Amino acid sequence: MFPGCHRVPGWCDAHHVVPWTRGGATDLDNLVLVCRRHHVLLHEGRWRLHRDPDGTWTTDLPARAGSLPGPEPP
Numbered sequence: 001m002f003p004g005c006h007r008v009p010g011w012c013d014a015h016h017v018v019p020w021t022r023g024g025a026t027d028l029d030n031l032v033l034v035c036r037r038h039h040v041l042l043h044e045g046r047w048r049l050h051r052d053p054d055g056t057w058t059t060d061l062p063a064r065a066g067s068l069p070g071p072e073p074p
Contacts, residue, residue: 001049001057007035015039017049032057 012033018024032049034042041047048060 001032001034002038002047002059003061005035005038009033011035013039015042015049017051 012035014031015034016024016026017030017032020026024030029051034049038047042049050058050060052058
């Protein structure tokens with residue numbers, strides 16, 4: 001879901017788009033696979049993911065596009 005990140009699904013975490021602590025369901029409509037590094041960034045609150053009406057995911061990037069974090073090293 002993040003530009004430049006190409007982690008395979010087996011190396012990813014399931015992220016609740018609407019947190020389960022706020023009533024978000026643990027189902028495919030509310031989960032997205034993200035690598036560990038990007039999962040942490042989402043939980044820090046600096047990045048956002050949302051699903052568009054056509055079903056595609058959009059990443060809202062931080063203001064400083066020049067500092068985009070890439071994937072973790074293997």
